[in-house]
Amino acid sequence: SASDGVNGSEVWRTEGTLASTVQVTRIRPARTIVQSSSPRELTAFGDRVYFSARLPVVGRVLCSSDGTPKGTGPMRDVTGIPIALEPRKLQVHDGILYYETGLPNASQWFQLSPDATYPTSAPSGPPETLSTLPGAVEAGLRIIPGSAMMLGPRYVFAAFTPAHGIEPWSYDLGNGQFTMLRDIFKGPASSAPSGFSVGAGMVYFSASTAHGGTELFKTDGTPSVLEQIWDLHPTPQSSIPHKIHADEDGVAALVRLPGHGYEIISDRPSFRSPQWLTPYLTPNEFARAAGRSFF
Numbered sequence: 376s377a378s379d380g381v382n383g384s385e386v387w388r389t390e391g392t393l394a395s396t397v398q399v400t401r402i403r404p405a406r407t408i409v410q411s412s413s414p415r416e417l418t419a420f421g422d423r424v425y426f427s428a429r430l431p432v433v434g435r436v437l438c439s440s441d442g443t444p445k446g447t448g449p450m451r452d453v454t455g456i457p458i459a460l461e462p463r464k465l466q467v468h469d470g471i472l473y474y475e476t477g478l479p480n481a482s483q484w485f486q487l488s489p490d491a492t493y494p495t496s497a498p499s500g501p502p503e504t505l506s507t508l509p510g511a512v513e514a515g516l517r518i519i520p521g522s523a524m525m526l527g528p529r530y531v532f533a534a535f536t537p538a539h540g541i542e543p544w545s546y547d548l549g550n551g552q553f554t555m556l557r558d559i560f561k562g563p564a565s566s567a568p569s570g571f572s573v574g575a576g577m578v579y580f581s582a583s584t585a586h587g588g589t590e591l592f593k594t595d596g597t598p599s600v601l602e603q604i605w606d607l608h609p610t611p612q613s614s615i616p617h618k619i620h621a622d623e624d625g626v627a628a629l630v631r632l633p634g635h636g637y638e639i640i641s642d643r644p645s646f647r648s649p650q651w652l653t654p655y656l657t658p659n660e661f662a663r664a665a666g667r668s669f670f
Contacts, residue, residue: 383410386417
C-alpha cells in the first residue's frame with residue numbers, strides 16, 4: 376500500500392526492482408490524495424492477496440488482487456454488491472483465510488477456503504495456537520496459550536507453576552519429557568516470557584529478570600543454550616522488546632531506549648533508526664524477512 380502523491384494510497388506491486396514497482400490499479404479513483412482506498416492488512420492466500428479497502432459511501436470492503444488491474448478489486452456477491460463490510464484481522468490458518476466483521480461487541484467471523492467462490496460464516500474465530508500438551512496437567516504445568524513454538528523435536532513455551540511462576544519450558548516430542556529451561560526470575564515470581572518467534576534455529580522471546588528489566592532472550596530448547604541477547608539498559612529499566620520477528624538470518628524487535636523513544640534493533644547487523652525518524656517511529660505493523668526489517 377503506497378501513495379505517489381497524486382492518486383492517494385492504493386495497491387502497488389514489486390519484484391524488488393525499480394522497473395517492476397508499479398501501482399496495480401486505483402480501486403477508488405480519487406479527486407484528492409486523501410480520497411483513496413487506503414488498503415490495509417494485505418494478506419497472501421493462495422495465488423492472490425486479500426485486503427480491506429475503502430469505497431465511497433459503502434466504507435471498507437474485502438478486496439483481492441492477482442497483481443493485475445483487471446484482477447484487482449472488491450469481492451462481490453452474486454448480485455454484484457461488495458461483501459464483508461469493515462473486514463479486519465485478516466489471517467490464514469491451516470489453509471483457510473479468516474476475517475472478522477461487525478462491531479467489536481457484536482462481531483462475526485468469516486472464512487474463505489481455496490476452492491470457494493464466496494466467504495462463508497465461520498462457527499468461531501481462527502483456531503487458537505497450541506494451549507496444552509500431553510501430560511502437562513499431570514506435570515503440574517499451566518501452559519500460557521499462544522506461547523508454544525515448535526523447534527525441531529521440541530516445543531518451547533511459557534508455563535506457570537506455583538513454585539516458579541511463569542517461566543520458559545520445553546517439551547520433548549520423543550520422550551514426552553517436560554523441562555524448565557531456566558528460572559529466569561528466581562522463586563515464585565515470573566519472568567513472564569512472551570513474544571515468542573522462531574528463526575535461525577532458535578526461539579526468541581522477551582523476559583524479565585530481577586535486576587535487568589525486560590530484555591530479549593534466545594534458546595534452542597535446551598537448558599544449556601539459553602542466553603540474554605542484549606541488555607540495552609544498564610539499569611533495572613527495560614527496553615521491553617516487542618513485535619519480535621525472527622527468520623533464518625536472525626532477529627529484530629522494537630525496543631524502547633532512553634531519550635530515543637522506540638527503535639528497531641537487529642542482532643545482525645545492528646541497526647538503529649535515524650534520528651529524524653525517532654519521533655515518528657511507533658509502527659503498528661512490523662515484520663522481518665530475508666535479513667531485512669520492514670515497518
